[in-house]
Amino acid sequence: MELTVLKEAKPEHDYKFVLDPRVTSPESFRVIFVILLDGDLVMSPEHLGVAYMAAVLRRAGFVCAIEEVEHGNEEAALETIARFDPHLTCFTLMSLNTLSCLRFSDKLRSRLPHTRIACGGPAGTYAGLDILRHNPHVEIVAVGEGEPTIFELAQCVYLGEPLERCPGICYRDAEGRLRQTPLRALMHNLDDLPFPARDQLEKHGGKLEYVRISTSRGCVARCAFCSAPHVGNKIQQGKAWRGRSPESVLEELTQLVDRYKFRTYDFIDSTFEDPDGGKIGKARIRKIASGIIERKLDIYYNICMRAENWTDGDGELLELLVRSGLEKVNVGIESGTPEELALWEKRATVDDNVRIIRLLREHGIYLAMGFIQFHPYSTVDTLRRNAEFLRANYGHNLRRLTERLEIYPGTPLIKRMEQDGLLAPDYWQTLDHYGYGYKDEAVGKLARHFASLYNNEDYHMRGVITDTSAVFEFETFNVVLSTYLLRIYRKFNHLPAVLELLEDFRNGTHAVHRQTADFNYQFFMSNLEDVLADRLDDARQRKDLDLLEAHFRSIIDTIKTRQLRLGRALLRAGADLTLIASSDDVRSFTIAKTYTGGGTPCW
Structure with a gap:
C-alpha cells in the first residue's frame, strides 16, 4: 500500500479559528464524537480532548454530539x-481501545454507510498509518492536537473538498493509497x-467523582516510556510545554463551581509545575492557588508533579497548594535503582524520589506513585532492590x-524493544500495551503470576479494571482516607x-502502613524465590489469592474501626463533617477510583 507525504505547511503557532465564508449553514452539518469506555474511562468517563473539539465546532455553529459506548451496550x-x-x-484511540474501535466501526459502517469515520488520539498520532492499514472502515486519522484539525476537517467535508487540503491528517484516498498531509504546529495560544x-x-x-481540568499541554521531560507529548517524542513544531494563563484557569473553575456546584477536580497536566519546576x-501555579483562595472557590483537586522539581x-x-485544595499528587517515581531511572531517561535521581515521598507525607498529601517493577529488561537484582526501596518508601x-x-x-522504548526482538510480532496490529517479552523469562513468569492475583482476565490480559479485589479496595480506601483527613485539616x-x-x-495509620509494607515485601520475596526454584503452580496461586x-x-476493617472512633471524637471537638462533601449537595464522601494519572487533551 503506497504512502504519499504531501508538501510541508508553514508553521502557525497562534492558530486562528476563522470559518470559511463558503460554510454558510454549519448548523446543517453534524459531527459525533464516540467515546469507547475502556481503561480508566470506565471509572470516570469525562474526556477533555473530545470536550474541547466539540466546543470549538459548536462555537463555529456546527451541531455536535458526544456518545459514550459501554461494554455490553x-x-x-x-x-x-x-x-x-x-x-x-x-473516535479517540488509545492502545486499550483500538480493537474495540475496529469491532464497533464495523457495526457502525453497516448502519451508516455514508458517514465519514475519523480517528485521533495518542494511538492515532503515533500509529496513524497502522490504524488505516488494519481498520478498513476508518478513512481519516488526525495527528497531534485535535482542535485545529477537527475545525478544518469539518469544513473540508462540508464543502466536499479533497482531504489533501487539510493539514495534520493521514487518510486513504479513493484508490486505497495512504496519504499524509503536512503536520500542524503546536498551538501556543491556549x-x-x-x-x-x-x-x-x-x-x-x-455521579462523576471529579471533573477534569487542563491548565497546560506538554512536558519538558523526556521519559522513554511516555506517549504524552514531551520534548522526547514531540512530532509537531512549537514549544513542548504551553500553559494557559492563571486568569483563564480561574475563570473556568469559577464557572464550573457556580454552574454545577461541583468541588472535586483533576488537573490532568503532565506536570503541573512545568517548565522545569523553576x-x-x-509563579504560575502560585497565582492559580492564590486565586482559588481569593475567589473562595472551596474546591479540592489532584495534580501531577516531577520529583526533581x-x-x-x-x-x-506546598502549604499554599494544600490550603487552595490540593489533596493528591501523582509522581512518576518509576524505580528505586539508578540504572532503571537511566533506562527510563528520568531526570530524577533516587534521592529526588525519596525526598518527594517525604515532602508529600509531611504535608499530608496523598502520593499516587507511578512505579514500573516489571518490564522487558527487569532482572532479579532490580526486582529485589526495588522491593527494598518500596519497603522503606511508601x-x-x-x-x-x-x-x-x-x-x-x-516512545523510544518501543524502538529499543523492537531492535532487541522483545516486541510482540503482532504489536502494530493490536497495539497491545502488554505486547512484549522478557529478557529473563523467570521475570516474565513472576510478572504474569502477580497480575493474575488481583482480578479477572480483564485486568490480567488487558489492564482494564472491571472487578475489584481487596488489594484494589485497600488502595482506593487509602486515597479516600488521606483525602478525608486533609479536608478536615483544611476546614x-x-x-x-x-x-x-x-x-x-495519622501516626497510628502510618504504623499500620509500615506493617503492611513489611508484609508486602515478604510476600513479594517469597514469590520471587519460588519462581526461581520453579515452585509456582495453580495451587500456590489459589493460596495467594485467599491470603491477599x-x-x-x-x-481495611482495622482502619475503618479507628476512623469511626475518630469521626465521633471530631464531632465532640466541634468539627461538622458535612462541610467537607465533594459538592454543595451533602452526599457520601468519595474519591476518584482511577489508578493512573496525567494526560494531555488530544483527539
Missing part, C-alpha cells in the same frame, strides 16, 4: 448514533480555545511491587483539639 449506542445521522463520526463542552458532566451529574512555572525550600508553596500498596510496564507507540485547623486528633490518627483477600480486608 454497543447496540444502544449504535441506535443513538444512527438517529443522529452524523456526517462525520470521530487561552483562545473555548472552555470544553461539559456534556458528560451534565449527563452524569453527581521560578516561572512555580521539589525541594525542602518549597514547603511554603510500600503499603502492593500493586507498586507488582506493576507491569505498559507500552505505547511513539478545622483552627481547632487545637482537631489537630491533636488528626496527628494521633483475607489480609487486606482485615487491614
Whole structure:
C-alpha cells in the first residue's frame, strides 16, 4: 500500500479559528464524537480532548454530539448514533481501545454507510498509518492536537473538498493509497480555545467523582516510556510545554463551581509545575492557588508533579497548594535503582524520589506513585532492590511491587524493544500495551503470576479494571482516607483539639502502613524465590489469592474501626463533617477510583 507525504505547511503557532465564508449553514452539518469506555474511562468517563473539539465546532455553529459506548451496550449506542445521522463520526484511540474501535466501526459502517469515520488520539498520532492499514472502515486519522484539525476537517467535508487540503491528517484516498498531509504546529495560544463542552458532566451529574481540568499541554521531560507529548517524542513544531494563563484557569473553575456546584477536580497536566519546576512555572501555579483562595472557590483537586522539581525550600508553596485544595499528587517515581531511572531517561535521581515521598507525607498529601517493577529488561537484582526501596518508601500498596510496564507507540522504548526482538510480532496490529517479552523469562513468569492475583482476565490480559479485589479496595480506601483527613485539616485547623486528633490518627495509620509494607515485601520475596526454584503452580496461586483477600480486608476493617472512633471524637471537638462533601449537595464522601494519572487533551 503506497504512502504519499504531501508538501510541508508553514508553521502557525497562534492558530486562528476563522470559518470559511463558503460554510454558510454549519448548523446543517453534524459531527459525533464516540467515546469507547475502556481503561480508566470506565471509572470516570469525562474526556477533555473530545470536550474541547466539540466546543470549538459548536462555537463555529456546527451541531455536535458526544456518545459514550459501554461494554455490553454497543447496540444502544449504535441506535443513538444512527438517529443522529452524523456526517462525520470521530473516535479517540488509545492502545486499550483500538480493537474495540475496529469491532464497533464495523457495526457502525453497516448502519451508516455514508458517514465519514475519523480517528485521533495518542494511538492515532503515533500509529496513524497502522490504524488505516488494519481498520478498513476508518478513512481519516488526525495527528497531534485535535482542535485545529477537527475545525478544518469539518469544513473540508462540508464543502466536499479533497482531504489533501487539510493539514495534520493521514487518510486513504479513493484508490486505497495512504496519504499524509503536512503536520500542524503546536498551538501556543491556549487561552483562545473555548472552555470544553461539559456534556458528560451534565449527563452524569453527581455521579462523576471529579471533573477534569487542563491548565497546560506538554512536558519538558523526556521519559522513554511516555506517549504524552514531551520534548522526547514531540512530532509537531512549537514549544513542548504551553500553559494557559492563571486568569483563564480561574475563570473556568469559577464557572464550573457556580454552574454545577461541583468541588472535586483533576488537573490532568503532565506536570503541573512545568517548565522545569523553576521560578516561572512555580509563579504560575502560585497565582492559580492564590486565586482559588481569593475567589473562595472551596474546591479540592489532584495534580501531577516531577520529583526533581521539589525541594525542602518549597514547603511554603506546598502549604499554599494544600490550603487552595490540593489533596493528591501523582509522581512518576518509576524505580528505586539508578540504572532503571537511566533506562527510563528520568531526570530524577533516587534521592529526588525519596525526598518527594517525604515532602508529600509531611504535608499530608496523598502520593499516587507511578512505579514500573516489571518490564522487558527487569532482572532479579532490580526486582529485589526495588522491593527494598518500596519497603522503606511508601510500600503499603502492593500493586507498586507488582506493576507491569505498559507500552505505547511513539516512545523510544518501543524502538529499543523492537531492535532487541522483545516486541510482540503482532504489536502494530493490536497495539497491545502488554505486547512484549522478557529478557529473563523467570521475570516474565513472576510478572504474569502477580497480575493474575488481583482480578479477572480483564485486568490480567488487558489492564482494564472491571472487578475489584481487596488489594484494589485497600488502595482506593487509602486515597479516600488521606483525602478525608486533609479536608478536615483544611476546614478545622483552627481547632487545637482537631489537630491533636488528626496527628494521633495519622501516626497510628502510618504504623499500620509500615506493617503492611513489611508484609508486602515478604510476600513479594517469597514469590520471587519460588519462581526461581520453579515452585509456582495453580495451587500456590489459589493460596495467594485467599491470603491477599483475607489480609487486606482485615487491614481495611482495622482502619475503618479507628476512623469511626475518630469521626465521633471530631464531632465532640466541634468539627461538622458535612462541610467537607465533594459538592454543595451533602452526599457520601468519595474519591476518584482511577489508578493512573496525567494526560494531555488530544483527539
